[in-house]
Amino acid sequence: MDIIEGVIGFIALLMVFRIFLTRSRARKLLYLCCLSFCISALIALYVKSPMGGIVAIIYFICSTLTSNAIAYTIEQVKDIE
Amino acid sequence: MINIVLLYLISLITSIVVALLLKVPILPKKKPIRFSFETSIIFPTPILALGIEAILRNLFGNYIYLAFIAGLFGALLSKYAHKLFGEV
Amino acid sequence: MEILDIIKLIIAGIICWINFVLIDTYFGLPEKPGVLGAKTIGEKIKEIGGNLNGGYFMGNIVCSPDASAGTLLASIMNYLMGVEGGLITALLVWIGNRLCADPGYAGTTGALTITLIIYLLHPIIEAKYFVGGMILAIFSIQGFEHKYASILLGKIAKKMNRGE
DSSP states (O other): OOHHHHHHHHHHHHHHHHHHHOOOHHHHHHHHHHHHHHHHHHHHHHSOSHHHHHHHHHHHHHHHHHHHHHHHHHHHHHHHO | OHHHHHHHHHHHHHHHHHHHHTTOOSSOSSSSGGGOOOOOTTTHHHHHHHHHHHHHHHHHOSOHHHHHHHHHHHHHHHHSHHHHHOOO | OHHHHHHHHHHHHHHHHHHHHHHHHHTTTTTSOSSHHHHHHHHHHHHTTOOHHHHHHHHHHHHSOOHHHHHHHHHHHHHHHOHHHHHHHHHHHHHHHHHTTOOOHHHHHHHHHHHHHHHHHTTTSOHHHHHHHHHHHHIIIIISOHHHHHHHHHHHHHHTTOOO
16 A cells, blocks of 8 residues: 555544544534545545546545535525524 | 647637537626636637547547537537526 | 655645635635535634635535545546546536536636646656645645634635635
């Protein structure tokens, strides 16, 4: 395992811990966004082919779409409360 | 090597010509430009054409008619983006 | 040589940080929340003592592919396929932006500029270091300390006339 994959994997684990330990839902979303960046980079670095890159791009765009929907829903729920 | 640059140039010029024929504006009319959703000849049209040409060249090979098709699809995608993706 | 790897990683990280922060600030990410979700995150950051415009910037990163996503995905595709990978990334990031109700200027511009930078620097720093460098850059904004990151982004936005 190269040093770059090691650094990215370490940051991903750190983000997982911070997601569990923080209380605010909005801040959990920020750590989740950083985690998606790390997983997308790891997918491409381990599947060393162009299709791996396409898979990483599609995974990243889909995770951004779902984070968008979650943040929108949190805002709507605040209005209802 | 020079053949590859020629293919990309063909797709770029085809997309600009077809976009001019389809009456795509040169710059977006609504200002400030950085917030407007309108497509123009400067902004997405050449980028979409070069991207589609890169995909087609890697899937099928160095054929000239694919460069023309890539330019055509780039211009069409940029003109009808509003209908495909919808307004918010 | 491990120490040379670390130096190249840090330099690539600084280049990626400057690339995505300047392009995002220029295209107006700190000015207003692009979608409703960015407003939630911005207001929460202001509650914990940060800057509202910096909070809108960080919220816009979460809710739509912006120059940070463009830089990361373009460095990945440059590592796997060369310069054509950068062009394919610009196309796919534009489609992703339109799906998330964003005009698409920041993401595609970020992808194209980092493709140019990687092409110019490829004898010295390979594309793989830019992938790791971009992860370090996004960690410094979204994963480290939200309050101070938003204050720094707010100062940069004010300097470029995009803040309040």
